Amino acid sequence: MENLEKLITELCKYRNETQWIEFKHNNYTPKMIGEDISALANSAALLERNCAYMIWGIDDTTHEIVGTEYDLQTLKIGNQEIENWLRCLLSKNADFESHSIIVNNKQVTILIINRAVNQTVTFEKVDYIRIGSYTKKLNEYPAIQAQLWDKINNSKFEERYCKQNLELDAALQLLDYSTYFDLKEIPQPIDIFGISHYMLEENILARQDNGLFAITNLGAILFAKNLADFSRLVRKSVRVIQYKGINRLCMLKESIGHKGYAIGFENLIRFIEVILPSQENITNGLRKKDTAYPTIAIREAVANALIHQDFSITGTGPTIEIFENRIEFTNSGIPLVNIKRIIDNPPKSRNEKLASLMRRLGICEELGTGWDKIILTCEAAQLPAPKIELFEDSIRVTLFSKIPFSSLSIEDKVWACYLHACIKYVQGEQLTNSSLRERFGLEASSSAVISRLIKETIKLNLIKPFDPTTSFKYMKYIPIWA
Incomplete structure (x- = not known):
């Protein structure tokens, strides 16, 4: 991942741990990590942040980089890698990735945890939340639980970050932004700052707290030069x-x-x-x-x-x-x-x-x-x-x-009759025997066949007479809900 060192440096500038940042030295207790992933993902959603972070190799008091002796990607529980173990016990919507990097000649491990989406993130079927710098069970705080669910239910896929911590030119290189200006039929600015103005206004890019840029899901799904550059969207x-x-x-x-x-x-x-x-x-x-x-x-x-x-x-x-x-x-x-x-x-x-x-x-x-x-x-x-x-x-x-009409199943004929009534209704008209015959390309000699189809569609409670008092010859029909 690009700009990891800059991200870690910016996070270390915070004076205290927050509800979305956790610093550790060498504590890799598996259960603690699982509970913290749940808590940090849920707290990120509550605070409307795209990500939360766990960072090892940082003094949790001074926030100085002291290095860590381990690498989360290589630790195991028995014969199972710890990451696989965690994913088995976390809910399916838990989304995180780990990286190891050398900063100031010291090894640092960072776990980037995406915000909870669609539901709270749970560990061993229990959801957690950060209260200050502590991890607590969410059900112990019903008011916060209600606020969190409100934020989750109103979260928008398009606004979330797909790729973040990028320099502006690196972000723009991943997008075919010229297509945006072509489709909008407006002149393309001559410099990247002019281009970025439109990208930010359209929520294709977002400016982050650390001064870098993120590409939103909206920007990537519409303008990615290659969706393979965005791991969470490549399957789309x-x-x-x-x-x-x-x-x-x-x-x-x-x-x-x-x-x-x-x-x-x-x-x-x-x-x-x-x-x-x-x-x-x-x-x-x-x-x-x-x-x-x-x-x-x-x-x-x-x-x-x-x-x-x-x-x-x-x-x-x-x-x-x-x-x-x-x-x-x-x-x-x-x-x-x-x-x-x-x-x-x-x-x-x-x-x-x-x-x-x-x-x-x-x-x-x-x-x-x-x-x-x-x-x-x-x-x-x-x-x-x-x-x-x-x-x-x-x-x-x-x-x-x-x-051919004769080869259609009765279900397909009835569905076509119903849709014809709907489309006529929204145009301010009504279905008639004549209009339905024309829809199927049938001659006037098929009038009796169409009459039987109309009766069958009425029987299935899909259409009804527009005016039941009209003589059968001049009867018109509308959808049942009209």
Whole structure:
């Protein structure tokens, strides 16, 4: 890690230990370390600091560098490395890393502990907190416990530091900041201080107490030249997988995006369109390439998967899987709105700053119209309705290529009927037998078939008559919630 010596020097300047700094000489008692990691992580969240620190090789009274005889990375409990032992007993949201460095010809070990996220950090299923310079059980302080949970529940992924203690030029070298100015269509400043002004204002960079700079999660996930430079975000790279046929037995191609979302978005869309099934048609002597799916629908589905993912779920990132008859977009986290109200509900995102900046960069709209566009473009192309599936901690959206009406399952027909009623309603109109026939590309002779479908959708309590007193021939329908 860069600038460790400067970080340690700055921390040693504090006159006393704090709720987020612990100095030690040679005390490596495993249980004590576990309890302190819990306490420091929770205290950092309470004080809205991104990290807390344990430093060995420092006199805890004078804060002079005296050196330590051990290295946390090599200590063991029995045959098990102490770090692995700690991780087994700490809660899964405990996030820390250890480093050893020579400062003034003396060995110093530092444990950098990230703030508690989503829940308190526990050790042996007990959560701790720092009271002054002492580690105490959190449940002994109910008022502090309530404050801590309030801070945790309101913590934003985008604001937390992804990489810190960097000189300004080193921080900017990791980011493709020129893309920011290109997308905003404003002139790029000629010096790094002018550039840093915009980066700080947008919370892409943050200035730290020690005078150095940190790259926020927001800055890294959008503008990283290479996500591999950010260990906590590398698994959030977008994976695109192409399969042969309609199942996952034979994978033809896999591509993993290594750039930040804002940098790589347009190339990602182009790459998907290149490997999608398509055909060339010649009209009036002009050659035109038609893809199996509307570009707008693909674009909005990709943007939704990126923006609405739950970044607290580790080890997984957005995945786009392409089959001969469908595309599946999967991301971690479940929607914050009922999927049956996904069209009319106001926009709601767990990553508000990410959504806001992507809107201002012209990548998405953040107006709640993404799903309207997906459904409208699929209807215009007479494709099956997009499918939404919820799992324990993820969501999958599927776009289908053209399927004859007669080959659709009754569930798919009913879902398409319901979405058609929703999209008509938000446009100030109502579903009719005629509009639904047009949506499926059917002739007037299929009127009876569509009538039966409407009755089935009513039976499932998804739509209802707009005016029950109207004669059946002129009946119009609206969503059940309208």
